[in-house]
Amino acid sequence: MKQIEDNIRELNKLQNLQQRSHWMNKLHPLGKLLVCVIYIFVVASFDKYAMDKLLVMAVFPAFCFIVGDLSLKDGLYRMRLILPLVLFVGVFNPIFDRKELFSIAAFGNQIPVTGGVISMLTLMLKGLFSVLSAYILIATTSIEEICYALRCLHVPKIIVIVIMLIYRYFGLMGAEADRITTAYMLRAPKQKGIHYSAWGSLVGQWLLRSMDRASAVYESMTLRGFNGDFRVKRKIVSARDFLYPFIWIVLFILLRHFY
Amino acid sequence: MHTGAKGEILKIEDLHFSYEKGEEVLSGVNLTAHDGESIGIIGANGIGKSTLMKLLVGLKLDYQGVLEVAGHAVNKKNLSHIREHIGYVFQDSDSQLFLSTVEEDVAFGPTNYGLPPEEVERRVNEALLKVHMTDLRTRHNYNLSGGEKKLAAIATILSMEPDIIIMDEPSIALDPRNRRNLIKILNEINALKIVTSHDLDFIMDTCKRVVLLDEGRIIADGSADEILKDKELLESHGLELPLSLSRR
Ligand SMILES: Nc1ncnc2c1ncn2[C@@H]1O[C@H](COP(=O)(O)OP(=O)(O)O)[C@@H](O)[C@H]1O
Numbered sequence: 001m002k003q004i005e006d007n008i009r010e011l012n013k014l015q016n017l018q019q020r021s022h023w024m025n026k027l028h029p030l031g032k033l034l035v036c037v038i039y040i041f042v043v044a045s046f047d048k049y050a051m052d053k054l055l056v057m058a059v060f061p062a063f064c065f066i067v068g069d070l071s072l073k074d075g076l077y078r079m080r081l082i083l084p085l086v087l088f089v090g091v092f093n094p095i096f097d098r099k100e101l102f103s104i105a106a107f108g109n110q111i112p113v114t115g116g117v118i119s120m121l122t123l124m125l126k127g128l129f130s131v132l133s134a135y136i137l138i139a140t141t142s143i144e145e146i147c148y149a150l151r152c153l154h155v156p157k158i159i160v161i162v163i164m165l166i167y168r169y170f171g172l173m174g175a176e177a178d179r180i181t182t183a184y185m186l187r188a189p190k191q192k193g194i195h196y197s198a199w200g201s202l203v204g205q206w207l208l209r210s211m212d213r214a215s216a217v218y219e220s221m222t223l224r225g226f227n228g229d230f231r232v233k234r235k236i237v238s239a240r241d242f243l244y245p246f247i248w249i250v251l252f253i254l255l256r257h258f259y
Numbered sequence: 260m261h262t263g264a265k266g267e268i269l270k271i272e273d274l275h276f277s278y279e280k281g282e283e284v285l286s287g288v289n290l291t292a293h294d295g296e297s298i299g300i301i302g303a304n305g306i307g308k309s310t311l312m313k314l315l316v317g318l319k320l321d322y323q324g325v326l327e328v329a330g331h332a333v334n335k336k337n338l339s340h341i342r343e344h345i346g347y348v349f350q351d352s353d354s355q356l357f358l359s360t361v362e363e364d365v366a367f368g369p370t371n372y373g374l375p376p377e378e379v380e381r382r383v384n385e386a387l388l389k390v391h392m393t394d395l396r397t398r399h400n401y402n403l404s405g406g407e408k409k410l411a412a413i414a415t416i417l418s419m420e421p422d423i424i425i426m427d428e429p430s431i432a433l434d435p436r437n438r439r440n441l442i443k444i445l446n447e448i449n450a451l452k453i454v455t456s457h458d459l460d461f462i463m464d465t466c467k468r469v470v471l472l473d474e475g476r477i478i479a480d481g482s483a484d485e486i487l488k489d490k491e492l493l494e495s496h497g498l499e500l501p502l503s504l505s506r507r
């Protein structure tokens with residue numbers, strides 16, 4: 001089916017991005033992971049009316065998108081499934097919080113701005129920044145590297161394996177879904193979509209085949225000595241690997257407390 | 260390191276196996292194999308070739324009988340040791356390639372065994388050279404062709420430098436040119452090779468010894484020349500003479 005194919009191509013494009021030889025891709029994954037997580041925490045910790053201060057935090061995504069040579073358009077497009085969710089968290093704030101904070105002059109009138117509007121915008125911004133930060137991480141770091149970084153942080157093996165396998169299996173399940181729907185479409189050419197009577201058996205097949213594939217992949221991993229440890233080709237840790245997270249984290253804290 | 264006769268790295272005696280309460284798939288298999296042999300396991304579809312291969316690498320442990328690889332019984336305790344000696348090339352290459360690029364996947368095995376980076380690098384180079392894929396080392400697995408995927412999958416096994424290489428239906432889904440290429444590459448590999456297939460032409464081109472499987476047992480075990488020419492034997496077990504022989 002066209003849609004599924006598109007999604008797979010999308011996943012592949014993301015992988016291409018992860019394989020670039022840009023210096024940001026080559027940074028130690030632990031540093032990048034820490035920066036991403038700490039950024040999200042700092043952004044989340046801003047006061048709910050502190051939209052003006054929060055805006056300064058845009059410096060991190062702005063830097064990464066520009067210096068990291070990433071396309072903001074692609075980033076927003078790839079995050080399109082999550083974005084509405086984070087943007088809609090605050091939509092009801094204007095209804096509940098009608099306290100007038102200040103008013104702006106426009107067309108000769110004074111338009112009141114309520115706390116609800118500001119807190120809604122602040123929440124949206126927090127959501128947007130967090131999503132962009134996560135995107136920057138996954139666009140410059142492969143899943144193996146992220147898992148390796150998680151292991152460096154002593155996240156339990158089992159959790160890390162599950163994360164990695166889920167990521168792998170998404171790809172597999174997409175491919176299986178593609179195969180099954182293509183086979184169906186070829187034999188029901190005049191139909192739009194899949195007839196509801198076929199859904200049950202197709203979904204059943206899809207799950208069974210995905211599970212088969214998944215266990216074959218896992219078998220192939222264990223046959224090559226996999227025991228839950230990610231041994232990414234160990235990088236020589238350079239000064240840059242320390243400096244990058246250090247500078248950002250110091251900057252985040254400064255912006256949070258003193259600006 | 261090896262017990263038993265000199266150079267004997269595989270020993271199977273009276274092997275029985277069935278999937279959970281199902282009918283017995285293998286009922287009394289006997290087989291020994293030595294260093295450097297090339298053995299084709301032939302038999303009709305669904306006869307248990309893949310099952311036998313999975314038993315050899317310890318993917319199924321609830322068997323009865325004797326099963327020894329490089330002198331070690333195949334059991335839970337010995338698994339990691341056995342798997343250093345034996346490599347398994349899956350029928351479906353997509354199951355084998357799960358990292359992003361060819362070189363990462365080829366490095367996966369040796370890295371897991373804790374080899375130093377220079378040694379991993381050397382093995383990756385050598386394995387890719389053996390399958391003539393040096394040019395494609397940084398390519399993404401998802402945009403390899405079917406034939407290239409098969410070769411990459413073989414390289415992921417060669418990099419572990421196993422004593423035994425098992426290949427399950429390697430010629431399936433390959434076009435004639437890739438198939439010829441694969442035959443050439445297999446013939447350059449020195450380890451003990453065990454190839455399952457119902458493509459008897461492929462077996463004829465890659466194996467010196469042939470083992471015929473049917474009804475859970477080994478029906479015939481001998482030189483490829485002898486068995487692959489035996490029309491009556493093959494046909495009575497659901498196989499046909501290799502095309503190249505039947506044409507003559
Ligand atoms: N996971 C499984 N569970 C139950 N039965 C299986 C399983 N895998 C294979 N079988 C059965 O075992 C028999 C042998 O299968 P297999 O070893 O795949 O044959 P071959 O590789 O020779 O085609 C078949 O009858 C098949 O249906």
Ligand SMILES: [Mg+2]
Pocket residue numbers: 308309310427428
């Ligand atoms: Mg099979």
